[in-house]
Amino acid sequence: MAGIMLRSSAFNDHDQLPDRFAREGGNVSPPLEWAGVPDSTSELILLVEDPDAGRTPFLHWLVTGIMPQSGGVSEGTVPDGGREWPNGFGVTGWGGPHPPRHEDPHRYFFRLYALDQPLQLPDAPQAPDVHQALADREIASGTMIGTYYR
Numbered sequence: 402m403a404g405i406m407l408r409s410s411a412f413n414d415h416d417q418l419p420d421r422f423a424r425e426g427g428n429v430s431p432p433l434e435w436a437g438v439p440d441s442t443s444e445l446i447l448l449v450e451d452p453d454a455g456r457t458p459f460l461h462w463l464v465t466g467i468m469p470q471s472g473g474v475s476e477g478t479v480p481d482g483g484r485e486w487p488n489g490f491g492v493t494g495w496g497g498p499h500p501p502r503h504e505d506p507h508r509y510f511f512r513l514y515a516l517d518q519p520l521q522l523p524d525a526p527q528a529p530d531v532h533q534a535l536a537d538r539e540i541a542s543g544t545m546i547g548t549y550y551r
Contacts (some may be wrong), residue, residue: 405543406436407513408504418509418547423497429464430495431547434473435513439541442469442515446535447480450528451498453507459530460489461496461509465520487525498549504551517542 411431412418420426438445445467448459468482479485479494488496490523500507516538 405438405515405541406476406511407433407543407545408435409433409511409545409547412547414545416547417506418498420547422547423551425551426497428495428497429477430474430497432474432476433511433513435480435543436472437541437543438469438515441501441517441540443518444482444516445469445471445480446514446516446520446531447474447483447529448528449495449499450460450508450510450512450513450516451507453505454489454500454538456521458510459544460526460528460531461498462488462527463531464495469515476548481482486522493513500550502551504550506548509547509549511545514539522534 422431447464449462452458463486464483466484467480469480475482485494487493489495517540
């Protein structure tokens with residue numbers, strides 16, 4: 402499977418996310434850039450999840466229908482063509498990091514998937530629903546990780 406280069410001008414892979422992206426610090430989505438999207442891509446999916454939040458990864462941002470030619474998203478905006486879904490806080494759009502105080506840093510996986518056909522999801526999908534729906538549709542992906550603690 403092909404790899405998509407995914408990066409941010411606001412933080413490096415495995416670095417702490419700046420406070421302005423946290424739920425209590427501004428709660429704006431970070432800027433992201435990507436390259437290497439296959440020509441056969443029908444749509445891109447952006448999934449941001451925290452696997453350290455409990456038994457089930459916590460959904461912080463889900464955007465479907467992103468235009469394959471988009472190349473990225475600016476801070477605090479929605480990717481071109483994208484549809485935002487409710488996050489784990491029950492609010493549509495970005496839900497910034499908000500781990501319990503004094504815990505070890507949580508990891509926030511930013512994953513961009515290229516699909517060969519549009520994704521079908523239930524009305525209020527959680528991270529496991531997205532992973533299940535991606536099975537056999539993903540033709541390329543890219544991942545970067547940010548951390549955060551309070």
